Amino acid sequence: MRITSILLPTLxxxxxxxxxxxxxxxxxxxAIGGAITAYATEYDQTITFLxxxxxxxxxxxxxxxxxxxxxxxxxxxxxxxxxYVEPGRYIDSVDTKENTVMLIGLQPRFYLxxxxxxxxxxxxxxxxxxxxxxxxAAAGAPRSxxxxxxxxxxxxxxxxxxxxxxIQVHLRYLANTLPLTDYELNGNAVALDLVDxxxxxxxxxxxxxxxxxx
Numbered sequence: 001m002r003i004t005s006i007l008l009p010t011l012x013x014x015x016x017x018x019x020x021x022x023x024x025x026x027x028x029x030x031a032i033g034g035a036i037t038a039y040a041t042e043y044d045q046t047i048t049f050l051x052x053x054x055x056x057x058x059x060x061x062x063x064x065x066x067x068x069x070x071x072x073x074x075x076x077x078x079x080x081x082x083x084y085v086e087p088g089r090y091i092d093s094v095d096t097k098e099n100t101v102m103l104i105g106l107q108p109r110f111y112l113x114x115x116x117x118x119x120x121x122x123x124x125x126x127x128x129x130x131x132x133x134x135x136x137a138a139a140g141a142p143r144s145x146x147x148x149x150x151x152x153x154x155x156x157x158x159x160x161x162x163x164x165x166x167i168q169v170h171l172r173y174l175a176n177t178l179p180l181t182d183y184e185l186n187g188n189a190v191a192l193d194l195v196d197x198x199x200x201x202x203x204x205x206x207x208x209x210x211x212x213x214x
Contacts, residue, residue, distance in 0.1 A: 009108045022119035023111045027074035033209025035086070037174060043178075045197040063091045068207055072107070077114055081206060082107040082121075090131055098134040103127055103150060115158035121170075125152030127166055129176050131199070140185040146178035146199050158211060170207040176200065 023029070036071045039062045066088025072080040084107050090099035105127015113120035131146040156170030180197035183190045 001006045001120060016085065020116055020181065021077055021079055022117065022160065023074045023108075023114055024077050025074055026194060027072070027080070029072035029074075029080065029082070029211060030214075031068070031070040031168060031211040033068055033109075033168070033211040035064075035066045035068050035088075035172070035205055035207035037066070037172065037203045037205025039063065039201040039203030042200045044200070045195070048194040056081070062093065062203075064078075064202060064203075064205075065089050065091070065104070066101065069112045070209070072109060073212075077142040078111050080109045082109060084125070084127070090133070092133075098136055100132045102129070102130045115155075117166070118157040119162045121154075121156050121158065121168075123154045123156075124169075125150065125154065125172075125174065130176060131176075131178055141185040141187075144168035144180060145182040148176060149182045150174055150176045150199075154207075156207070160211075164212060164214075166211045166213065168207075168209045170197045170209075172207055173203070175202045176207065 011190055024200040041060045041062050043060070044055070045057075046053050048054075048177045066086045068084055068086045070082050071083035084103070084105060085203045086103040088101050090101040090199070094097065107123055107125050109121055109123035111121055127150055127190045129148055129150045133146075135142050152172055152174040154170045154172040155169055158166060158168040160166035167204050176199075178199045178201070180199070182190065183192060183195070
């Protein structure tokens with residue numbers, strides 16, 4: 001009887017631990033890390049002069065280095081929903097400007113493989129982007145601000161070193177559509193009534209994060 005009373009709690013604890021999964025209903029995930037993304041960009045601008053539209057289009061490349069901060073809550077073993085904030089730097093092809101970027105949005109995530117300390121995940125990113133470009137070296141120190149929507153797809157894996165802490169690595173595709181919303185010269189706002197401009201950026205990136213699970 002004494003042996004049974006000792007073994008029974010041990011077996012219950014053991015069976016519970018092996019049944020645990022990376023994500024489950026009620027699981028909370030917090031993550032912070034770094035990401036780098038390479039973009040192909042297209043800038044489309046139309047200026048109306050004396051009633052005639054003058055359109056110019058240019059293509060180029062850019063990159064971002066960002067710090068993704070994520071909060072996820074598990075609604076089921078195969079699904080969690082998260083919020084993310086991702087501040088960082090936008091580097092254009094010549095890297096002569098002081099540029100900042102901020103992404104914020106919702107992140108549905110699906111767990112294709114959900115083991116004790118390993119998961120293979122796929123997710124979406126649905127949110128908004130704010131990009132500020134400060135050309136401090138140019139005459140008049142022009143400052144441009146773009147705001148718009150982004151859409152992302154990702155797939156990645158997560159590894160837990162313990163029940164609390166682990167790492168995640170994700171491959172991401174991100175598409176941004178960013179109309180020009182504000183423009184300044186010498187610190188003064190310039191009206192955009194006759195200007196219609198939009199920056200489109202599509203890119204692939206890699207994200208690595210430290211993950212905490214509760």
